[in-house]
Amino acid sequence: MKSLSKLFSLLSIAVMLLAACAPSTTQAPPATQPPATEMPATEAPATETTATEAPATEAPTTGAAAGSCPLKVEEGASIVFSGWGDETEQKIYRDSIERFKTVCPGVTVDYQPIPDKFQDKLKAQMAGGTAPDVFYVDDQLMNAFAPSGQLLALDDAMSQAGVSRDDFIPALLTIFTKDGKTYGLPKDWGTLGLVYLPEAFKDAGIDEPTEDWTWDDLRTAAKAIADKGTYGGFCMGADWARFAPFVFSNGGSFASEDFTTATLDTPEVKDVGTLVSDMYKEKSLVAPADVGAGWCGEAIGKKLVGLTTEGGWMVNFMKQNYPDVEWKAIEIPQGPKNRADIIFTNAIGVNAATKYPNAAAAFAIYLTGKDNQGEIVKTGFAYSTHPDQADLVVDPNDKAIASGGLLPDTRVAFWGPNTGKVNDAVSQALSRIFLGDQTVDEAFAQAQEEAQAALSGQ
Amino acid sequence: MTTYETSSTQSNRNLAAILTFLVIVIVLMVIALLNAPTMGGPKVMASASTYLQEVRRTALPFLGAVAVLAIALGMSAARMVYREWPYPKRRLNLIMGYAFLAPYLLITLTFTVGVVLFAFYISFNNYDIFTPPQWAGLSNYAKAFQGKDFLQSLYNVLWYTLIVVPTQTTIAILLAVLLNSSINFKQFFRTIFYAPSVTSSVVITLIFIWFYLKTGYINFFLAKFFGVFGLHWQNINWLGDPRGLIQLIVQAFGGDIPSKQWYFRGPSIAWMSIMFQNIFTTAPTFMIMFLAALQDINPTLYEAASIDGANGWQQFRNITLPLLRPIILLVVVLGTIGTLQVFDQVYLATSGGPLGTSLTPVFIVFREALGSQGPIRMGYASGLAFILAVLIFFFTFLQRRFISNETQLY
Secondary structure (H helix, E strand, O other): OHHHHHHHHHHHHHHHHHHHHHHHHOOOOOOOOOOHHHOOOOOOOOOHHHHHHHHHHHHHHOOOOOOOOOOOOOOOOEEEEEOOOOHHHHHHHHHHHHHHHHHOOOOEEEEOOOOOOHHHHHHHHHHHOOOOOEEEEOHHHHHHHOOOOOEOOOHHHHHHHOOOHHHOOHHHHOOOEEOOEEOOEEEEEEEOEEEEOHHHHHHHOOOOOOOOOEHHHHHHHHHHHHHHOOOEEEEOOOOHHHHHHHHHOOOOOOEOOOOOOEOOOOHHHHHHHHHHHHHHHOOOEEOHHHHOOOOHHHHHHOOOEEEEEEOOHHHHHHHHHOOOOOOEEEOOOEOOOOOOOEEEEEEEEEEOOOOOHHHHHHHHHHHHOHHHHHHHHHOOOOOOOOHHHHHHOOOHHHHHHHHHHHOOOOEEOOOHHHHHHHHHHHHHHHHHHHOOOOOHHHHHHHHHHHHHHHHOOO | OHHHOOHHHHHHHHHHHHHHHHHHHHHHHHHHHHHOOOOOOHHHHOOHHHHHHHHHHHOHHHHHHHHHHHHHHHHHHHHHHHHHOOOHHHHHHHHHHHHHHHHHHHHHHHHHHHHHHHHHHHOOEEOOOOOOOEEOOOHHHHHHOOOHHHHHHHHHHHHHHHHHHHHHHHHHHHHHHHHHOOOOOHHHHHHHHHHHHHOOHHHHHHHHHHHOOOOOHHHHHHHHHHHHOOOOOOOOOHHHOOOEHHHHHHHHOOOOOOHHHHHHOOOEHHHHHHHHHHHHHHHHHHHHHHHHHHHHOOHHHHHHHHHOOOOHHHHHHHHHHHHHHHHHHHHHHHHHHHHHOOOHHHHHHOOOOOOOOOOOHHHHHHHHHHOOOOOOOHHHHHHHHHHHHHHHHHHHHHHHHHHHHHHOOO
16 A cells, blocks of 8 residues: 555656656747847758868868968967857857868867856856857847956957958947957847748738838738738737837837937837837737747747748748748838848857967957858858858748848847846837837836936946 | 962963964954955966955955954954853863864855855945956945836735745645545655655746646636636736736726836736745645644644544644644744745746736846846845845744744743
8 A cells, every 4th residue: 555655656756757848848939039049940951061071172272261270370279169059059160160170270179068048157157267268249248248358359360360340241240349349250140031921811812021011011911811810910029129120110229329328219119119009909910929829930830820020040940840831031021211120149259368369269250251151151050240141041031031131221239238128128118018008108208217227327 | 160260271261362363363364365356267266376466456345344353253252262261161162062063164154154245245346247346335225226126026025925925834734734634545645745845946837837828728727617607718828917916906996007006016917826836836845844743743632622522623723723833933934035035936937027027036136146137236136135135034033033932832
């Protein structure tokens, strides 16, 4: 009797453990975390094999301009490199390191990926003096490290290596520039495009989106699809990143250029806020939670909505999780003032305390250089940070999404050291609007107050 | 005993007092020194001189503050030694006692007290963990009460404590009484009831996130349940709904509480969902305590009561509950401390949202200390942590008084 109940107990614990493991594996990426490169992209494209083979043929020709080390490196240099990322991303960077070894044979690179809580760990490592020599830098790390001189300014190394800031897409460098110095080289970027299900448009009997679409066209179509009822309309969470293209395309911004004044109660912001609010009220706009999805990409995959704005990560996400769903993407719609998109980007930075600054800088320059970026683009993993490599993107949907990033008015949502708080104020305002808690005016008046407090350093 | 006192013991006595003073000051200063520099790593740790250089650069005021403390502590300890020294037995006790305590004391001083002292010092500074701390006076403490976030987090945890502690204590007592009775498969029930408490709270939270989805199980069952009566259940996004309890009641009567008056809204649906989960996880932990206490109750009391004609409820009210009182109060204190420090469920499930209705002080401390939304503000985070510590101390103090008064009755 006693042993029987013990067995029961063991069994019930085993069942619980199993139940505990199941959901976490299928958890969707949170929709509020837009950076493109953090999204899972586990599909290993066929082109990758050619990428890994390339170094073998290049090896003997180290004297050639394309294949030479960007900088004169220290004798016997050995550097540690860390970044986040899943298996796919790690493989891409392992391959990059192999390529780097052929151009700078004297440098040993120890790759130590940190897949989770990267920023927290890096800050702790940096405070403890054990941070890697070369690592990913995002806006959060840039704000934590650059003002106190933890990052190496790369400008000297860049000029020695013949790399110019002009080689990069201009919007990308804004985050990583402080007092005119470059503290990180953009390694890749993402942006948003209009992603839709053609069948939803057919179902509602309307034409598919075209390149000259405006936000009003989007609203009309979303209304038609939502009224038909088979699919939800336009999917958008209460998320600053999804709202930013609306604002930017209306000539607005979250903060002034010098990051001192919040500009959330301006008509540019409130007009599009009203548009979004009206769409939500007439049910042509739905939040992912309303339709039972974790984020809008998943809502497309599950065929719950007709259209949304998502980024290049959709390509691999759909391939991997919903291979049978036919979807399309097109450039972000035109706003009242212009056409403008939002860019997410991350960079490679160098630890100012590194023992081998030349080798570390050479590695950062190589990783973000045209040779290596060209190889990475071919894998479909990320876009090149060099404007002339934009057409290397393979997938047509991916290409359509990427084109938004190259528009002249496209920008990053970066507002100085308190970027996180300003952006959060926008998300909060949107969720108050969606919940019917406040009017558009009230919500953005409060957001303005909060953002202003954050920008003033309170 | 004073007959033993000669000039030599007198000088020994002085020597012992001076030695005590020196040992305490030196040990405390060494511990402060170990906690002092604001940056570590191979460069700083390369040699004693680089280490001291870093200390000099960043932590002289801290060392000064600790030195004052150490001297005060050393003097009072020296006085005690001076007083005890002439009596051989008490002297031996003193030396032995502290000798046995020393290993633990040294470790605690280095790794806990030293760190707490440093955090306390840091709470009066602006400190980004990379550059030397900048003196800021009380501004970090003042800042806490200027913005809405920290006030809202205090408001949230007060509701949390108010609802979770009584509920989980009640449930724990009922479960314990149930399991103490003579039912079949007692061991089995004990194990499954206790399972939520031994499972990692991270795992439980992940499971509950799925339960709470708008298309999750809880909505599904509620819809089915209400469907039986022909009613329609409007699915709720449990972890994303900021409507407050009081607000819902007001809304039922056709009114509303505007966003600006968030402090009248009561705990939000999201917050109450987390409360429910926490009760589910913690109640069994306390159940075990009650179970242990129940087994200590003399069964002859129940026998006597039943001979006197008391029924089950009367026995429970008049024997079980009064005898459990000390343990009930212990559980309430532990529960209060635990609920005021709630963090992991919030971190995993809601990140403080929706509309800040699940913000907690510890979550804000974590956010500010790691700078996940802005610059790293270790000083501000430390200040918040100390405000919270004072609050917890205050509540515990109240309850401890309550406990000692009550337990004296039994």
